[in-house]
Amino acid sequence: MLREENEMVIDASGLTYKELNGLIRDRALSGAEKIFLRNVYGQRYIGTRLYSLTQTQNSSKPGTRIEIEVWGTPGNDLGAFLDGHRVVVHGNAQDGVGNTMNDGEIVVEGRAGDITGMSMRGGEVFIRDGVGYRGAVHMKEYLNKRPLLVIGGTAQDFLGEYMAGGVVVLLGLNATHSANFIGTGMHGGVIYIKGKVGKHQLGKEVGTFSLNEKDKKILEDCVGKFTEHFDVGIDQKDILHGDFIKILPVSKRPYGRVYTY
Amino acid sequence: MEGEEEKKWMKSYLLPEFIIERNEDRCIKCKVCERQCAFETHRYDEELDRMFSNEESCVGCQRCAVFCPTNALTVKPNQSAYRPNYSWTGERISDLTKQAETGAVLLTGSGNDRPYPIYWEHLLLNASQVTNPSIDPLREPMELRTFLGRKPDMLEAELMDDGEVRISTEMPPNVMVKTPILFSALSYGAISYQAFKSLAMAASEYGTLFNTGEGGLPKDLRKEYGKNAIVQCASGRFGVDLEYLNCSAAVEIKIGQGAKPGIGGHLPGEKVSCLIAETRMIPAGTDALSPAPQHDIYSIEDLSALIYALKEATNYEKPVSVKIAAVHNSAAIASGMVRAGADIIALDGLRGGTGAAPKMIRDNVGIPIELAISSVDERLREEGIRNRCSILAAGGMRCSADVVKAIALGADAVYIGTAALIAMGCTLCQKCYTGKCNWGICTQDPYLAKRINPDIASRRLTNLLRAWSMEIKEMLGGMGINAIESLRGNRDHLRGVGLQEWELEVLGVKGAGE
Numbered sequence: 001m002l003r004e005e006n007e008m009v010i011d012a013s014g015l016t017y018k019e020l021n022g023l024i025r026d027r028a029l030s031g032a033e034k035i036f037l038r039n040v041y042g043q044r045y046i047g048t049r050l051y052s053l054t055q056t057q058n059s060s061k062p063g064t065r066i067e068i069e070v071w072g073t074p075g076n077d078l079g080a081f082l083d084g085h086r087v088v089v090h091g092n093a094q095d096g097v098g099n100t101m102n103d104g105e106i107v108v109e110g111r112a113g114d115i116t117g118m119s120m121r122g123g124e125v126f127i128r129d130g131v132g133y134r135g136a137v138h139m140k141e142y143l144n145k146r147p148l149l150v151i152g153g154t155a156q157d158f159l160g161e162y163m164a165g166g167v168v169v170l171l172g173l174n175a176t177h178s179a180n181f182i183g184t185g186m187h188g189g190v191i192y193i194k195g196k197v198g199k200h201q202l203g204k205e206v207g208t209f210s211l212n213e214k215d216k217k218i219l220e221d222c223v224g225k226f227t228e229h230f231d232v233g234i235d236q237k238d239i240l241h242g243d244f245i246k247i248l249p250v251s252k253r254p255y256g257r258v259y260t261y
Numbered sequence: 262m263e264g265e266e267e268k269k270w271m272k273s274y275l276l277p278e279f280i281i282e283r284n285e286d287r288c289i290k291c292k293v294c295e296r297q298c299a300f301e302t303h304r305y306d307e308e309l310d311r312m313f314s315n316e317e318s319c320v321g322c323q324r325c326a327v328f329c330p331t332n333a334l335t336v337k338p339n340q341s342a343y344r345p346n347y348s349w350t351g352e353r354i355s356d357l358t359k360q361a362e363t364g365a366v367l368l369t370g371s372g373n374d375r376p377y378p379i380y381w382e383h384l385l386l387n388a389s390q391v392t393n394p395s396i397d398p399l400r401e402p403m404e405l406r407t408f409l410g411r412k413p414d415m416l417e418a419e420l421m422d423d424g425e426v427r428i429s430t431e432m433p434p435n436v437m438v439k440t441p442i443l444f445s446a447l448s449y450g451a452i453s454y455q456a457f458k459s460l461a462m463a464a465s466e467y468g469t470l471f472n473t474g475e476g477g478l479p480k481d482l483r484k485e486y487g488k489n490a491i492v493q494c495a496s497g498r499f500g501v502d503l504e505y506l507n508c509s510a511a512v513e514i515k516i517g518q519g520a521k522p523g524i525g526g527h528l529p530g531e532k533v534s535c536l537i538a539e540t541r542m543i544p545a546g547t548d549a550l551s552p553a554p555q556h557d558i559y560s561i562e563d564l565s566a567l568i569y570a571l572k573e574a575t576n577y578e579k580p581v582s583v584k585i586a587a588v589h590n591s592a593a594i595a596s597g598m599v600r601a602g603a604d605i606i607a608l609d610g611l612r613g614g615t616g617a618a619p620k621m622i623r624d625n626v627g628i629p630i631e632l633a634i635s636s637v638d639e640r641l642r643e644e645g646i647r648n649r650c651s652i653l654a655a656g657g658m659r660c661s662a663d664v665v666k667a668i669a670l671g672a673d674a675v676y677i678g679t680a681a682l683i684a685m686g687c688t689l690c691q692k693c694y695t696g697k698c699n700w701g702i703c704t705q706d707p708y709l710a711k712r713i714n715p716d717i718a719s720r721r722l723t724n725l726l727r728a729w730s731m732e733i734k735e736m737l738g739g740m741g742i743n744a745i746e747s748l749r750g751n752r753d754h755l756r757g758v759g760l761q762e763w764e765l766e767v768l769g770v771k772g773a774g775e
Contacts, residue, residue, distance in 0.1 A: 017569075025576070045569070048574050052576065077566060083502065115556055142541075142543055258366055259366050259368040259694075260360060260363040
């Protein structure tokens with residue numbers, strides 16, 4: 001399987017997350033740029049302990065971006081605080097995928113649990129199937145740092161709660177949307193949803209809008225990447241065909257007139 | 262404020278809170294008072310060549326009185342406002358009036374000012390007489406250095422072939438402070454850049470730590486002051502990235518705050534300037550909402566998950582602190598926090614300050630820090646896990662004796678917030694939430710913020726640290742103790758006066774004379 005000198009395999013069987021992440025860090029510091037993890041069994045924080053790689057004093061090649069491929073099921077907080085690296089999971093992921101992620105890419109060939117993309121502030125997360133509750137909660141953006149979360153299936157309640165920025169795309173493939181409280185407290189960013197969503201499913205701080213040319217361009221781009229990552233039996237054009245809605249906050253200040261002088 | 266809208270069409274029945282007396286013989290019409298007041302209380306009338314004051318807008322911050330070159334101004338509380346009434350005090354009447362005029366939540370700043378018992382005033386320190394002689398700190402070494410972080414359960418040492426002894430136990434990361442006084446979390450956004458930088462400079466100069474609060478750490482301060490920073494990771498996760506976490510001395514998860522237990526924060530959009538936007542990584546001009554809970558923490562197990570996420574993110578090189586407001590079950594919660602992996606427990610009591618909090622929350626929620634320190638310390642000792650964390654106590658330390666008493670009750674060190682602000686000029690007018698701080702502290706208005714000169718303000722702060730540290734040494738010496746750690750949890754050096762049985766029991770101290 002290893003084709004290049006800088007590729008490395010780690011067997012995660014029987015390792016604690018501390019041991020496994022220590023090994024990943026050691027391998028990366030000694031030059032590995034692509035790391036294959038076999039037999040991952042619930043180990044948390046994969047990809048989190050790679051900060052020093054981007055620092056000059058610890059690395060011969062500062063700014064190195066590591067690619068990690070995971071076989072098995074990673075534990076919570078996969079890619080938490082991830083900063084520029086890439087993680088691919090050949091299977092499902094648990095809660096907290098991309099928690100407070102700053103940059104990089106996470107691709108999950110399956111489903112992910114609760115708080116997927118929580119407080120993300122940059123980078124891209126692609127989930128082939130659905131996600132659990134409170135996806136993209138408090139995602140935010142700043143200038144060109146605009147996080148992206150693309151979900152192939154659907155999401156549970158409180159998607160985009162407190163969202164302050166970023167882009168969430170819910171493609172609804174083989175799924176119906178039953179989530180409630182979508183966008184509760186949302187005051188920035190945008191959620192695109194394909195498929196039927198009733199007004200009662202939305203938080204009171206958001207409204208639905210139809211797509212403009214700019215939105216279509218964004219969606220084309222996101223769906224393009226999605227179909228590149230996953231073979232879901234439908235191509236980009238067919239996914240894009242159909243009715244999308246855009247969910248935006250109706251006020252940047254949802255909590256005005258709360259306080260006296 | 263939103264209430265301004267209502268003000269436009271409804272006559273306000275509020276009386277001025279302060280009376281301004283201007284000695285016309287002294288007034289030289291220099292207009293300093295007019296320029297100093299962001300609330301536009303003073304005004305010069307050209308036609309009459311006279312200064313006038315609009316008392317309705319005066320907040321009593323004393324900026325004008327301090328800066329008046331001829332001492333022509335006296336600002337004093339408007340005592341005779343309403344007929345005296347024990348139940349319906351002037352404050353209750355004016356609060357109610359405000360709400361009738363706006364239909365909104367009362368907002369306030371600074372710490373709880375209600376007359377709840379201040380236990381510091383009911384605790385007395387010991388001193389050596391005849392036996393165990395006292396120590397003179399001016400002539401003998403006195404150790405105030407404090408190490409914050411988890412200590413191992415036991416130490417194992419190996420005797421090496423060359424006769425050296427090597428400790429083989431893995432040592433958890435600890436941070437050393439030269440005095441057991443740290444600066445509380447005061448976020449950039451709540452306070453001005455200048456005030457924030459002053460705290461950073463003073464902490465660095467004196468060898469202690471400041472706390473970034475949840476507003477991030479501006480990039481230009483990371484290199485120089487990061488090693489003296491406790492960086493916060495709060496529910497808003499503003500400005501939290503790996504560089505921020507790794508440039509720090511320690512990381513703190515903020516669960517709660519003494520001034521407003523159980524509720525979140527809200528930095529209004531008009532305060533989110535370009536630099537604050539960059540530091541918090543949100544667009545300029547949008548509200549920065551810190552929700553009440555952290556969305557990934559619903560249990561002790563979840564807290565543990567975040568603690569270890571932060572340890573992973575910092576390669577296990579930084580102690581992780583968890584800050585909670587002191588509430589009814591703090592002791593049990595603290596036990597869970599330590600077991601979840603917290604290396605430092607920060608307890609913030611009833612009188613902890615804030616830039617903005619709903620008044621009802623600030624004034625009515627939480628418990629006094631003195632009781633929380635002793636109950637948490639006691640519980641952790643009983644469970645045999647006290648060594649696994651340091652305790653940082655916050656909320657109402659007004660002088661060095663309060664610090665000594667806090668440590669004798671069981672704290673490792675204290676956080677000071679309000680005291681540090683006063684050192685920089687704050688006069689506790691409680692209008693922090695208006696963003697118009699005339700002292701340049703709690704404002705983002707560049708005209709006001711530049712009133713704080715970090716070189717001078719940091720000097721005022723280091724002076725405070727120096728003065729309190731000397732006094733602490735003096736008190737330690739008097740007790741015959743020459744290291745601060747010998748005082749920690751040493752309640753034999755405390756006696757209570759004017760306390761009831763249950764209070765003595767919770768504090769774990771004997772009554773005076775016993």
